[in-house]
Amino acid sequence: MELSDASARILAALLEARTGQRLAVSRRWRIESALQPFIRDHGSVDRLVAAVASDRPAGLADAVVEALLNNETFFYRDRPAFDLLLGPALSRLERLRAGTKRLRIWCAGCSTGQEAYSIAMRFAEQKPRWQGWTVDIVATDVSRGVIERARQGRYTQFEVQRGLGVGQMLRWFDEKEGQAWQLADEVRRMVRFEVRSLLDLAPPPASFDIILCRNVLLYFCADRRRTVFARLAAAATPEAVLMLGAGETVIGQTDAFAVDPECRGLYLRAAAAAPVRLAAAS
Amino acid sequence: MRSCLVVDDSKVIRKVARHILETLQFAVDEAEDGREALSRCEAKMPDVVLLDWNMPVMGGMEFLRTLRAREFPSQPKVVFCTTENDAAHIRAAIDAGADEYVMKPFDRETLESKLQIVGVA
Numbered sequence: 001m002e003l004s005d006a007s008a009r010i011l012a013a014l015l016e017a018r019t020g021q022r023l024a025v026s027r028r029w030r031i032e033s034a035l036q037p038f039i040r041d042h043g044s045v046d047r048l049v050a051a052v053a054s055d056r057p058a059g060l061a062d063a064v065v066e067a068l069l070n071n072e073t074f075f076y077r078d079r080p081a082f083d084l085l086l087g088p089a090l091s092r093l094e095r096l097r098a099g100t101k102r103l104r105i106w107c108a109g110c111s112t113g114q115e116a117y118s119i120a121m122r123f124a125e126q127k128p129r130w131q132g133w134t135v136d137i138v139a140t141d142v143s144r145g146v147i148e149r150a151r152q153g154r155y156t157q158f159e160v161q162r163g164l165g166v167g168q169m170l171r172w173f174d175e176k177e178g179q180a181w182q183l184a185d186e187v188r189r190m191v192r193f194e195v196r197s198l199l200d201l202a203p204p205p206a207s208f209d210i211i212l213c214r215n216v217l218l219y220f221c222a223d224r225r226r227t228v229f230a231r232l233a234a235a236a237t238p239e240a241v242l243m244l245g246a247g248e249t250v251i252g253q254t255d256a257f258a259v260d261p262e263c264r265g266l267y268l269r270a271a272a273a274a275p276v277r278l279a280a281a282s
Numbered sequence: 283m284r285s286c287l288v289v290d291d292s293k294v295i296r297k298v299a300r301h302i303l304e305t306l307q308f309a310v311d312e313a314e315d316g317r318e319a320l321s322r323c324e325a326k327m328p329d330v331v332l333l334d335w336n337m338p339v340m341g342g343m344e345f346l347r348t349l350r351a352r353e354f355p356s357q358p359k360v361v362f363c364t365t366e367n368d369a370a371h372i373r374a375a376i377d378a379g380a381d382e383y384v385m386k387p388f389d390r391e392t393l394e395s396k397l398q399i400v401g402v403a
């Protein structure tokens with residue numbers, strides 16, 4: 001059955017209200033394919049939309065929103081940027097935090113966990129270096145389904161090798177029945193996953209040294225994007241590093257962050273970027 | 283331009299791999315089995331070999347062992363690409379001198395990242 005304009009608009013509005021994600025008209029075709037099982041259960045798109053509108057059965061709207069979200073992710077997605085983050089940017093933070101020996105990292109919009117685990121694995125591989133440090137990794141996503149999967153740390157054969165080298169795969173994953181690969185508890189326990197929307201209350205102020213918010217804000221409207229950037233800035237320590245997705249930038253989007261002059265491709269709080277630039281120039 | 287030799291007895295797999303590799307700016311050559319791959323390497327050594335496990339005439343492991351035992355002026359990176367998808371096979375391949383391992387099915391992101399990890403992309 002054809003998806004009417006009216007139904008598409010209602011579903012798109014629901015998605016945007018709950019998550020900030022806008023479904024561009026050119027991506028509306030996704031609605032039907034993403035909602036196929038729901039449409040089958042309800043008999044038609046219009047009946048599904050009516051049921052969603054009255055949220056009956058309870059939880060239907062949540063489930064539909066989750067199905068409409070794009071959860072694409074993989075390990076070390078955009079490898080050169082991860083090399084920058086876990087190389088020079090992390091070394092700089094290591095120097096800055098040598099006194100407190102504490103680092104806090106936030107993956108906002110973490111999907112099924114590969115991004116947070118990419119970082120956790122690296123710390124686990126550098127035990128002597130981080131001896132005596134407290135490294136907190138918090139990963140959040142609006143979708144309950146992906147957070148549950150992330151917590152399990154269990155990936156299909158297809159997922160486990162996407163972005164991950166075979167050495168790390170053999171070191172940190174156990175092969176299980178049904179071509180599944182289970183992440184070692186040692187790494188799994190390093191990440192705390194929470195269901196949380198970027199639109200909801202901000203996390204505690206000035207707490208994170210590294211923030212990843214990648215391939216999440218792409219489909220936000222400009223206003224919302226600016227609000228979220230401001231919140232990320234508020235949640236960041238003055239020296240914090242922000243990492244976005246490969247095609248994303250803060251330039252022209254917000255004044256809260258600026259290009260990190262030492263690590264191009266990463267971003268710093270706007271106030272921090274200027275002195276670093278001076279230091280780099282001298 | 284980096285070069286890749288795709289060694290697989292399946293024409294379909296060679297075509298899929300070629301397509302992805304070309305979008306990653308590789309010059310691609312093909313061989314249907316290990317023996318043909320060896321003569322390609324003798325003629326001109328590629329930067330990287332994408333290697334199937336089971337092939338007629340000469341399989342991937344025999345090719346790899348022969349390649350690594352020969353004194354070529356340079357050795358290519360070797361990325362296995364196969365349906366032998368268990369940890370034991372993967373370890374055996376690495377022990378025999380493979381640099382990376384791709385389990386079929388795979389996509390562009392998987393192949394690209396493996397090529398980055400071995401340092402050719």
Ligand SMILES: C[S@@+](CC[C@H](N)C(=O)[O-])C[C@H]1O[C@@H](n2cnc3c(N)ncnc32)[C@H](O)[C@@H]1O
Pocket residue numbers: 018019020021069070071072073074077108109110111112115140141142143146196197198199213214215216245
């Ligand atoms: C395309 S995935 C990107 C995952 C990962 N950051 C990466 O780059 O590989 C986007 C994720 O953001 C989540 N998301 C979308 N809107 C969100 C919001 N308002 N708050 C938190 N997470 C959100 C989605 O559920 C999805 O898992």
